Amino acid sequence: MAQNVTLADYYINVNCIDIEDWADSDAAKKQRLLTVAERTLNVTYPKYTIPDTAVYEFANVLAIVFNDTNRLAQHGLTGFSVDKVGSFNFKDARVGSPSDDLRKFIPQVARDIIGAENGVNLAARRVGWTVL
Numbered sequence: 001m002a003q004n005v006t007l008a009d010y011y012i013n014v015n016c017i018d019i020e021d022w023a024d025s026d027a028a029k030k031q032r033l034l035t036v037a038e039r040t041l042n043v044t045y046p047k048y049t050i051p052d053t054a055v056y057e058f059a060n061v062l063a064i065v066f067n068d069t070n071r072l073a074q075h076g077l078t079g080f081s082v083d084k085v086g087s088f089n090f091k092d093a094r095v096g097s098p099s100d101d102l103r104k105f106i107p108q109v110a111r112d113i114i115g116a117e118n119g120v121n122l123a124a125r126r127v128g129w130t131v132l
């Protein structure tokens with residue numbers, strides 16, 4: 001389903017806490033964020049119905065991960081200063097890069113929404129066997 005930026009704006013404004021990066025994005029970037037969020041969720045959970053609200057939650061997180069400041073860190077910048085304004089240093093210069101697996105940014109709330117829609121419990125971590 002093609003995501004609707006207007007509906008996403010409304011949902012994010014009402015239901016999310018940290019919305020500044022989403023609100024500061026232009027319509028084209030918001031559409032890209034929605035498209036990538038929907039595609040990533042569909043690939044990650046191919047057997048499940050993905051509600052629009054889960055896509056909106058994930059798109060808002062992607063707006064934060066790929067905001068202007070974090071993009072500098074993703075490209076390897078460890079810090080910068082603006083004359084007479086301030087100095088900014090990145091704790092971890094590799095916040096996430098475009099080549100990273102976007103699934104690691106899926107918030108638990110999006111997993112919960114998908115789980116509720118499909119009657120399953122989707123945890124962020126999977127249980128697996130380990131040989132010691």
